[in-house]
Amino acid sequence: MVGVPETHSGWTFITSHARVLAAIADNPNVRIRDIAARCRLTERAVSRIISDLEQGGYLSRTKDGRTNTYRIEPDKVLRHPAEAGLSVASLLSLLVQDETDRVRKPVAP
Numbered sequence: 001m002v003g004v005p006e007t008h009s010g011w012t013f014i015t016s017h018a019r020v021l022a023a024i025a026d027n028p029n030v031r032i033r034d035i036a037a038r039c040r041l042t043e044r045a046v047s048r049i050i051s052d053l054e055q056g057g058y059l060s061r062t063k064d065g066r067t068n069t070y071r072i073e074p075d076k077v078l079r080h081p082a083e084a085g086l087s088v089a090s091l092l093s094l095l096v097q098d099e100t101d102r103v104r105k106p107v108a109p
Contacts, residue, residue, distance in 0.1 A: 018051065023038050025072055029068070059071070059072055059081060
């Protein structure tokens with residue numbers, strides 16, 4: 001994990017659900033442990049969020065042995081009325097691209 005900020009208290013712009021979804025979009029075979037580390041959440045919280053996303057129809061998972069493979073529904077629209085008509089793909093295009101850019105471009109001192 002490159003450039004991971006220290007933990008803090010207070011509000012943030014991106015929800016934990018969006019962070020988990022972005023981590024899965026980055027790697028559909030990602031382990032819950034790795035999502036938790038990347039998103040600065042507990043494994044239990046990540047499991048609950050994945051369950052929420054599955055129940056909402058945003059995500060499905062298949063098991064192959066001990067490995068989960070996740071599938072995101074990119075055309076599913078976001079839940080809040082203020083984002084009416086915006087798809088999961090629209091959200092992920094911002095989050096995943098930004099993460100990729102941060103990894104490729106080192107921050108200047």
